[in-house]
Amino acid sequence: VRQPFVVAVDGPAAAGKGTLAKRLADEIGLPYLDTGLLYRAVARRMLDASEDPAHTSGLEQAEGLSPEDLLRGDLRVPEVDRAASLVARQPEVRHALVGVQRRFADERGAVLDGRDIGTVIFPDALVKLYVTASPAARALRRYLQTGGDTTRPGWEEELREIETSIRARDEADSAREAAPLRMAEDAVMIVTDDMDANAVLAEAIRIVRERLAAAD
Numbered sequence: 001v002r003q004p005f006v007v008a009v010d011g012p013a014a015a016g017k018g019t020l021a022k023r024l025a026d027e028i029g030l031p032y033l034d035t036g037l038l039y040r041a042v043a044r045r046m047l048d049a050s051e052d053p054a055h056t057s058g059l060e061q062a063e064g065l066s067p068e069d070l071l072r073g074d075l076r077v078p079e080v081d082r083a084a085s086l087v088a089r090q091p092e093v094r095h096a097l098v099g100v101q102r103r104f105a106d107e108r109g110a111v112l113d114g115r116d117i118g119t120v121i122f123p124d125a126l127v128k129l130y131v132t133a134s135p136a137a138r139a140l141r142r143y144l145q146t147g148g149d150t151t152r153p154g155w156e157e158e159l160r161e162i163e164t165s166i167r168a169r170d171e172a173d174s175a176r177e178a179a180p181l182r183m184a185e186d187a188v189m190i191v192t193d194d195m196d197a198n199a200v201l202a203e204a205i206r207i208v209r210e211r212l213a214a215a216d
């Protein structure tokens, strides 16, 4: 039996996981899932229901998640960043989201990005990538990605705020007990500080080819 072709892309916030995973999926002709959207959508539903993810279980909202929830435009805002990281600590929420992630790669395979794809969701993934960069580089990426402009007065303060929140989220994601952010033992790390998105994609393709050749 041929196992599904799964590529796991994990790493900290704004490392370029999604950009890489999407382009890699296009390149090799597999579907792509941004698993962070699942946690963001659960968090969004909780905030809309005035539930505090620091003190309330998100299980009900996770079980009520619909595909439309993942298409909402208000999932990538600072309050959802924070709330998603809080809800992602809850073991029952993580557990409720395992099935949908595994089913996504049924039969053919998929490229998924997140925090625990290579460690928990697909421990047998054919290829595991751990994409990272310094907090300063990642903060600048997120700043520019969300309309930031380094010619605007006060940009340094805006950038500092983003770096502070990214560091806080990394710390929370790494320190939690349930599926913490860490590199799988058999993952390949790509440190992207001095690489643009094209260079990261090229490196990832090289690693995929190498793994395929080794698996033959």
Ligand code: CDP
Pocket: 012, 013, 014, 015, 018, 035, 036, 037, 039, 040, 081, 084, 085, 086, 088, 113, 114, 115, 116, 117, 169, 173
């Ligand atoms: O795009 P960014 O890296 O900023 O965040 P994301 O991938 O959308 O993830 C948002 C939050 O969801 C993270 O800070 C994690 O707390 C959580 N998450 C997780 O715990 N496990 C995953 N597989 C994906 C996201």
Ligand code: CDP
Pocket: 012, 013, 014, 015, 016, 017, 018, 019, 020, 141, 142, 144, 145, 192, 195, 196, 197, 198, 200
């Ligand atoms: O998914 P994650 O939060 O890890 O990051 P992303 O949303 O894919 O990427 C954050 C931003 O960094 C995007 O605007 C990318 O164009 C940019 N970027 C990148 O993805 N890879 C690089 N090597 C350099 C910049």
